[in-house]
Amino acid sequence: MIKAVLFDLDNTLLDRDESIIRFAESQYSRMNHVLIDINRHYYVKRFIDLDKQGYEPKEKVYKVLTQELSLPASARNLLYEDYMNKFHQNCVPFPHIIDTLSNLKKYGYQLGIITNGLTDFQLATIRALRIEEFFNIILISEKEKIKKPNSKIFQRALTRLHLLPEEAIFIGDHYENDMKAAKNAGLHSILKIRNQKAISEFPTISDFTELIFIMEKL
Incomplete structure (x- = not known):
């Protein structure tokens, strides 16, 4: 029984698939002062690809992302902290x-x-x-x-x-x-x-x- x-x-x-899309879109809007001249569609798609449906550690995701986008080293921590603090608003x-x-x-x-x-x-x-x-x-x-x-x-x-x-x-x-x-x-x-x-x-x-x-x- x-x-x-x-x-x-x-x-x-x-x-999670829908949640991560909503989060990435909202992060791009929130962090546009960091993501200057970065295309929205590219940023969202690349973040989702690197995320690997949640199985890739976010520290690694943002490390690769900031390197690929030639962002300053400080951007990695800012984006990661934003994920930890704001993801739940998009669940x-x-x-x-x-x-x-x-x-x-x-x-x-x-x-x-x-x-x-x-x-x-x-x-x-x-x-x-x-x-x-x-x-x-x-x-x-x-x-x-x-x-x-x-x-x-x-x-x-x-x-x-x-x-x-x-x-x-x-x-x-x-x-x-x-x-x-x-x-x-x-x-x-x-x-x-x-x-x-x-x-x-x-x-x-x-x-x-x-x-x-x-x-x-x-």
Whole structure:
């Protein structure tokens, strides 16, 4: 019997692709005194390319970006600090998240988040989405000193919820870090898809309105 639903954060609850576009556009406008004579479209596109869907450290992104654009060394820190302080003003949730989380709580499920990343930054993202109140547990790799795909972070979540692996479902978007890792820890797994192809070994959803139906099948 399923008793808990656990979620990844980026590109699962947070529409990170849309959020990063909005952030890059807003950063260009805010920092135009630094980005003098830099084309807006080029800046946004290059930032998104270097970001590699969030898997590239932002210190490295801005180091490369300032070098390519021949900006002064001081610009790197200014742009990085702007990212750390302002990204959360551009966070976009996927549709139907609030209704889905509300319904899951109403049906008696325990809820959790397991995400890689910096603790304060990821907590700020969760709060920007206005979903923190729904979750019984939130595990962030920096604080836990374990990161996906290490199965220990899933086991730690289960321990805190006092559950067996087969009593929980994990929903994420990344094959190695989310699907395969959760499966290796003994959890049921559901793949949240957007642009990527479905993987036949895992049930998939493209919209959270499909979640309850898929869970009933499990």
